[in-house]
Amino acid sequence: MSDFKHSSVDQLPVRHKCEHEGYEYIRKTFVHRNEARQCVVNVYEIPPMKSAFPYHYHHCNEEVFYIISGHGILRTPDSERAVSAGDLLFFPANERGAHKLTNSSASDDLVYIDFDTANDIDVTIYPDSGKIGVWGKDVNQIHKVKNQVDYYDGE
Numbered sequence: 001m002s003d004f005k006h007s008s009v010d011q012l013p014v015r016h017k018c019e020h021e022g023y024e025y026i027r028k029t030f031v032h033r034n035e036a037r038q039c040v041v042n043v044y045e046i047p048p049m050k051s052a053f054p055y056h057y058h059h060c061n062e063e064v065f066y067i068i069s070g071h072g073i074l075r076t077p078d079s080e081r082a083v084s085a086g087d088l089l090f091f092p093a094n095e096r097g098a099h100k101l102t103n104s105s106a107s108d109d110l111v112y113i114d115f116d117t118a119n120d121i122d123v124t125i126y127p128d129s130g131k132i133g134v135w136g137k138d139v140n141q142i143h144k145v146k147n148q149v150d151y152y153d154g155e
Contacts, residue, residue, distance in 0.1 A: 005030070005031065005035075007030060009028060009030075009043055012028035012029055012030055012043065013028065013029050014026060014027070014028055015027045015029070022050060022051060023050060023051055023052065023053070023054070024046070024047050024050040024052075025044050025045065025046050025047075025050070025052040026044070026045040027042050027043070027044055028042065028043040028044075028045075029041075029042050030042065030043065033118045033137070034137075036118065037118070038117060038118055039115065039116065039117060039118055040114075040115075040116040040117075040118045041113065041114070041115055041116075042113070042114045042116075043068075043111065043112070043113050043114075044111070044112055044113075044114055045109045045110070045111050046070075046072070046101070046102075046103040046109060046110040046111075046112075047103065047109060048103055048105050048106050048107055048108065048109070049102075049103060049104075049105075049106065050102070050103055051100055051101060051102040051103070052101065053100065053101075054100060054126055054128060054129065055075055055098060055099070055100035055126065055127060055128050056098065056099070056100070056124050056125060056126045056127075056133075057091070057093075057094065057095050057096075057097045057098035057099070057124070057125055057127075058091075058093045058097065058122050058123070058124050059093055059094070059122060059123040059124070059125070060093050060117075060119040060121065060122040060123065061093055061116050061117045061118065061119055061122045062090070062091060062092055062093045062097070062116070062117045063090075063091045063097075063099075063114060063115065063116050063117075064088065064089065064090050064091075064114075064115040064116075065087075065088070065089040065091075065101065065112045065113065065114055065115075066087075066088055066089075066112060066113045066115075067083055067084060067085050067086065067087045067088075067089075067110070067111075067112045068085060068111040068112055068113060069085050069108070069109070069110070069111045070084070070085065070103060070105055070108050070109055070110035070111055071083070071084045071103070071104050071105050071108075071110065072084070072101050072102055072103050072104050072105075072110045073101075073102045073104045074089065074099060074100070074101050074102075075099065075100040075101075075102070076098060076099055077095065077096060077098050082104070083101070089101075093117075095125070095127075098125075098127065119136070120136050120137055121134065121135070121136035121137075121139070122134075122135045122136060123135075130144055130145050130146055131143065131144055131145065132144075132145050
């Protein structure tokens with residue numbers, strides 16, 4: 001049996017997340033992190049005037065976005081710029097790859113494909129809020145950086 005995968009976007013499993021003002025998305029997963037060793041592929045739909053995720057960067061995982069439809073504002077360390085259908089965006093795994101994508105339309109969804117590398121563990125930094133996230137197969141945690149403890153604390 002082949003491991004080849006094919007699907008229509010309309011047939012993909014859907015997750016709707018809307019837990020904080022200003023942030024909302026619908027995620028349609030094509031390649032889940034448990035299905036492949038090196039990649040994850042999702043289609044995101046961001047409602048008008050919302051963002052999917054806060055401004056952040058990864059230490060291990062790289063990301064590529066392909067904008068399918070809509071218009072947005074991409075924040076990076078250098079500037080904010082308009083993005084639209086047909087744009088390809090690459091975010092390296094370091095602070096120069098920091099990004100936040102916001103739907104700038106008042107009426108239309110911003111739809112994009114997110115191609116990610118998938119490492120066993122990734123560390124994500126959120127510069128605006130001073131948080132650090134640790135993500136992986138067996139861990140999904142987020143902490144404030146200022147709550148750092150000594151290496152031998154509790155030993």
